[in-house]
Amino acid sequence: MAAEAHTIDALGQFKLETALGPLGASVNFTQANLWMVIGGLLVLTMLYLGARPRAVVPGRLQALAEMSYDFVHSMCVDQIGEEGKRFFPFIFTLFFFVLMGNLLGLLPLNFFYTDHFGVGLAFTYTSHIAVTFSLAALVIVLVTIVALRIHGLHFFTYFFPAGAPKLLAPLIIPVEIISYLSRPVSLSIRLFANMVAGHVMFEVFASFIVMMAAAGTIGTVAAVGPLAVNVALMGFELLVAFLQAYVFAILTCIYLHDAVHLH
Amino acid sequence: MSGTQGGGSSEKKSFDERLSAARRRQGLEAPPPPPGGGPQGNALGVGLRVGVEMVSALVVAVAIGWWLDRWLHTKPFLLALFVLLGGAAGVANVWRLIAPARPPEKERGGRD
Numbered sequence: 211m212a213a214e215a216h217t218i219d220a221l222g223q224f225k226l227e228t229a230l231g232p233l234g235a236s237v238n239f240t241q242a243n244l245w246m247v248i249g250g251l252l253v254l255t256m257l258y259l260g261a262r263p264r265a266v267v268p269g270r271l272q273a274l275a276e277m278s279y280d281f282v283h284s285m286c287v288d289q290i291g292e293e294g295k296r297f298f299p300f301i302f303t304l305f306f307f308v309l310m311g312n313l314l315g316l317l318p319l320n321f322f323y324t325d326h327f328g329v330g331l332a333f334t335y336t337s338h339i340a341v342t343f344s345l346a347a348l349v350i351v352l353v354t355i356v357a358l359r360i361h362g363l364h365f366f367t368y369f370f371p372a373g374a375p376k377l378l379a380p381l382i383i384p385v386e387i388i389s390y391l392s393r394p395v396s397l398s399i400r401l402f403a404n405m406v407a408g409h410v411m412f413e414v415f416a417s418f419i420v421m422m423a424a425a426g427t428i429g430t431v432a433a434v435g436p437l438a439v440n441v442a443l444m445g446f447e448l449l450v451a452f453l454q455a456y457v458f459a460i461l462t463c464i465y466l467h468d469a470v471h472l473h
Numbered sequence: 474m475s476g477t478q479g480g481g482s483s484e485k486k487s488f489d490e491r492l493s494a495a496r497r498r499q500g501l502e503a504p505p506p507p508p509g510g511g512p513q514g515n516a517l518g519v520g521l522r523v524g525v526e527m528v529s530a531l532v533v534a535v536a537i538g539w540w541l542d543r544w545l546h547t548k549p550f551l552l553a554l555f556v557l558l559g560g561a562a563g564v565a566n567v568w569r570l571i572a573p574a575r576p577p578e579k580e581r582g583g584r585d
Contacts, residue, residue, distance in 0.1 A: 392534075
C-alpha cells in the first residue's frame with residue numbers, strides 16, 4: 211500500500227480484488243466477502259465459546275459475551291420499549307456486522323489475501339456504499355413492514371401529523387415522504403463516509419512517511435511527525451469504529467420505535 | 474425481635490425498591506419511558522449529522538424529481554419543484570434532530 215514514487219494513491223485501498231486464489235477468482239469472491247465471513251465467524255465463535263462455560267462468576271470470554279448481549283438488549287428495550295425484545299436478534303446481528311467491518315479494517319493484515327506482499331490495513335467492507343446502503347435499505351424495508359403490520363393503513367397518517375392545517379397538506383405530505391425516504395440514504399452515507407475518511411487519512415499520512423524517508427537523513431527523522439499522527443489516528447479510528455456501529459444500531463432502534471408506536 | 478420491627482419495615486421498603494429495579498433491568502416490568510432523542514455527540518458529530526441529513530434529503534428529492542420528469546415528460550419543472558421540497562425536508566430532518574433535546578418528554582408525542 212505504499213505510495214508509488216511521490217504520488218499519494220489514497221483511494222486504491224478501496225479497490226475490490228478477488229481473494230482465495232483461482233478458486234475465489236472463478237466466483238468473484240472478493241476480499242470484502244472474505245472479511246464479512248471472517249467477521250461473522252469471529253462473532254459466532256466469541257458467543258459459542260463465551261456461552262459454553264455457564265459459570266456463575268464469568269471468565270473473560272463469558273463476560274464479553276454477556277456484556278455484548280446485555281448491551282444490545284438494553285439498547286433495544288430502552289429505545290423501542292417492551293416490544294423491542296422481538297427485534298433483538300436483528301439489532302444484534304446488525305450491530306456486530308457493522309462493528310466487525312469497522313474494527314477488522316484497522317488490523318494490519320492485508321498481506322493475508324493479496325499477491326503483492328505489502329503490509330497495510332485490512333479491508334473495511336463498511337467503506338463501500340453498496341454494503342452500507344444495502345444494510346440501510348434492509349432496515350427501512352423492515353421498519354415499513356413492521357409499521358404496516360402493526361398499524362395497517364393507519365400507518366399513512368404518519369406522513370400528515372394530526373392537528374396540522376389541511377391547507378398545508380400538499381406541502382407537508384411530500385416533505386414528510388422525502389424525509390422518510392432520506393433515512394436510509396443518511397444512514398448509509400454516515401457510516402460509509404466516516405470509514406472512507408478515516409482510511410484515506412491513514413493512507414495520506416503513511417505516504418508522507420515514505421516520501422520524507424526518501425528525502426535523506428533529515429527527512430527520516432522528521433518522518434516521526436506523520437508516524438505520530440497515524441498512531442493518534444488509530445486510537446481515534448477505534449473510537450469512530452465503535453461509535454458508528456452504535457449509531458447505526460441505535461438509529462435503527464429509533465426508527466423501529468417510530469414504526470411500533472407511530473407517534 | 475420487636476426492636477428490629479421498625480427497621481424491618483424500612484428495610485422491606487428498600488427491598489421492594491431494589492426488587493422493582495432488578496425486575497425493570499430484566500425487562501419483567503414496563504420500564505419508565507425511554508429518554509428522548511438520539512445519541513448526543515460532540516459539536517463536530519452533531520455538525521456532521523446535520524450535514525448528512527440535509528444532503529441525503531436533497532439526494533432523495535432530486536432522484537424523485539428526475540425520475541418523475543422522465544416518466545411524465547415534464548423535463549425541468551418537477552425537478553425544480555422537488556429540489557425545493559428536498560431542501561424543506563432537509564430542514565425538517567435537522568429540526569427533528571435538534572428539537573427533541575429541548576421540549577420535555579410529553580411534547581414528543583405531538584411530533585413536530
